[in-house]
Amino acid sequence: MEKQDNHQLNIELSEEVAQGIYSNLAIISHSSSEFVLDFVRLMPGTPKAKVKSRIILTPEHAKRLMHALQDNIAKYEQQMGPIKQQAPQIPPMGFSQGEA
Numbered sequence: 373m374e375k376q377d378n379h380q381l382n383i384e385l386s387e388e389v390a391q392g393i394y395s396n397l398a399i400i401s402h403s404s405s406e407f408v409l410d411f412v413r414l415m416p417g418t419p420k421a422k423v424k425s426r427i428i429l430t431p432e433h434a435k436r437l438m439h440a441l442q443d444n445i446a447k448y449e450q451q452m453g454p455i456k457q458q459a460p461q462i463p464p465m466g467f468s469q470g471e472a
Contacts, residue, residue, distance in 0.1 A: 393424045407434035 395411035402408065411425040429437065449455060 395424055397421070399423075402431075402434075406430060 393411060393413075395413055397412040397414050399410040399412065400407065401410075407429045409427040409429070410423045411427075412421050413424050414421045445455070
């Protein structure tokens with residue numbers, strides 16, 4: 373008889389969330405107690421873009437996320453080859469209050 377792991381975490385993923393949100397720009401800001409990641413979808417030729425999702429993390433979780441991304445990028449590049457980067461062409465931006 374196997375011993376059941378009492379620390380197992382069951383994670384639920386709804387169909388809506390499983391669809392995902394496409395983002396081609398992330399804006400990161402922070403305070404002493406949290407990191408805020410705003411994910412934006414920029415469309416060519418459009419002067420306005422909306423924040424599609426905002427994630428708020430503790431500094432500890434932000435650092436764990438950074439390490440997890442570094443690990444996953446290294447594994448990806450081992451399988452697929454180096455990810456080529458172009459210089460970002462991001463227009464000047466400002467936040468407006470309202471729907472995001």
